[in-house]
Amino acid sequence: MAEYIDAEHARDVAALEASLTARTEWPTWLLIAAVYGGWVATVLLVRAHALSLGAATPLPVVLCAWHMSMQHELLHGHPTRFAALNKLLGYPPLAIWFPCTLYRDTHLEHHRDEALTLPGLDPESNYVPAERWRSWPAWRRALWHARKRFVGRMVVGPPMSAAAVLAEAWRALRERDRRYAPMWAAHLLCVAALLAALDLWAGVPWWYYLLAVTWPALSLATIRSLYEHRAAPDPKARIVINEAGFVMRLLFLNNNYHLVHHDLPSLAWYCLPGAYRLRRDAYAVKSGHFVIRGGYRELLRLYAWRATDGPVHPNWPRLSGAGTPRPATQRPAAG
Template identity: 55%
Template structure:
C-alpha cells in the first residue's frame, strides 16, 4: 500500500470522525463513560480513605496509588474537553490536589502547549520534553548528568523521574516571583492552601499522616503515571514520527485511558478516551506507517529492553533543539 493511499485513507477517516465528534460534543450524555469514570475515581479515592482501617494499610495504600495515578489520567481528559465542552465545568472534577504535585491550571496550560506537534521533543519549546540541549548539558555537573542518564532507564524513570519533574516545576515556581513575574503566585497559593486542607482532613479522617500520603501514595502514583511518558516521544525529522503507538495491555490501557495510542491522541486531541482504540484498530497499519515504525508492543517490552539500559541519550540529537 502506497504512502499516498495511506494518506487518503487517513483523511477520509478524519473527516468522518470530525463530523461525528461535533455532533457528540453537543450532547453531554453521549460522554457517559467519562461521567462514570469521574464517579468511580472520586468515589474510590474517598471510599478507600473512609474504610482505610478495615482494608488494612498495605491494600489501602496500593488502592490509593492507583486512584491518584488514574486521577491524573482523568485530569488529562478534562483538559481536552471531556465530558463537557465547558472548561469551567470540567475543571470542577480535576481541581482538587488529590495527586498533590501540580496545580490543575499549570498542567492544563503546559499540556496544551505540548500539543504543538512541530515542537515535540525540542528542549526549549516542548513543555514535556525529556531532552536537554547541548548547551544545558555542557553546563551541568557530573551528578546531574548521571541522574538524567538514570532517568532514561525504565526503573530509573520510576525512581527519580518524579523527583526531577517536581524539583523542576517547584524551582520554577519560586524563581518566577523572584524575577518579578507574579502571574502564577495566586495559582500556587490556592493550590497549597487546598493541599494543606486536604492533607489535614485525610489525617483527621483516616489517620494517614501528610508525610505518608506524600511519600507512600503521591510519589509512587506519580511514578506509575510516568510509565506512560517514559518513551512516548522521540526525536525525528517528521513530527508525526516523534509520537509513539504503544499496544499496551488492558490494565495499562485502562490506567492511561488509552493514551498509549498516543499518535491517535495527537491527531484527535478532542477524541474521548474510549474511542481511541476503535480509531486505532480501524487504521492500524496506517498509523504504524505514519509513526515511522515508532511502535511498541506494551510497557513490558520497554521494561525488558530498557530496565537498566538507557532508551536513548538525554541530549537532543539536534544539539540546541
C-alpha cells in the same frame, strides 16, 4: 486542529463522535465517579479500621495515578463543553504535587507538534541541548541518564519533575512574575486542607500520604512517558503508538495511542482505540514505524536498565531555529 489519515477516516471518526456513548460521555462520568468514589471509600475504610493503612495503600496509589490520567482527559474538553466545569471536576489535588492549572497550560503547549521534544519549547521534553549538558555537574547528568531507563525513571522521575516545577515557581517569585501566584495559593490551600483532613480526621499521617501514596503514584504515571516521544526530523515520527494491554490502557485512558491523540486531541479516550483500528497500518507508517507492539511489558523488557536513547537532543538547535532557551517546566507527562 484535528488531523485525519484521509477523508474516509474523517467520516468514520465523526461517526464515533456521533454515537450515544460519545454524546452522553457516560464513560468519562463513570470514570470520575470511580476515581473519587474509590478514593473516598478507601479513606473511609481506613478511618473505620475496616482496612489497615498498609493494606489500603495500593488502592489510592493507583487511583491517584488514574486521577492524573483523568485530569488529562478533562483539560481536552471532556466530559462537558464548559472548560471551567471540566477544570473543577479535576481540581482536587489528590496527587498533591502539580496544580491543575499549571498542568493544563503546559500540556496544551506540548500539543504544538512542530516543537515536540525540543528543549525549552516543548514543556514535556525529555531532552536537553548539548551546551547545557556540558555545563552540568556529573550528578545531574547521572539523574538524566537514569530517567531514560524504565526502573530509573520510576525512581528519579517524580522528584526530578517536582523539583523542576518548584524551581520554576521559585524563579517566577524572584523575578516578580505573579501570573501563577493565585494558582499556587489556591493549590497550596487545597493541599493543606486535604492533608489535614487525612491526618486529623481519617488517621492517615500527612507524611505517609506524601511518601507512600503520591510518590508511588507519580512513579506509576511516569511509565507512560518513558518512550512516548523521540527525537526525529518529522514531527509525527516523534510520537509513539504503544499497543498496550487492557489494564495499562485503562490506567492511561488509551493515551498510549499517542499519535492518534496528537492528531485528534479532542477525541474522547474511549474513542481512541476505534480511531486507531480504522487505520492501524497507516498510523504505523505516519509514526515512522515508532510502534511498540508489546506494550509496556516490552518497554520493561528492553529498557529496564538500558536507556531508550540519550538525554542530549541530537537535532538541537537545527530543528528549533532558535538559540538556547530557558529550561521548560518538566511534568511527569500525565498528558
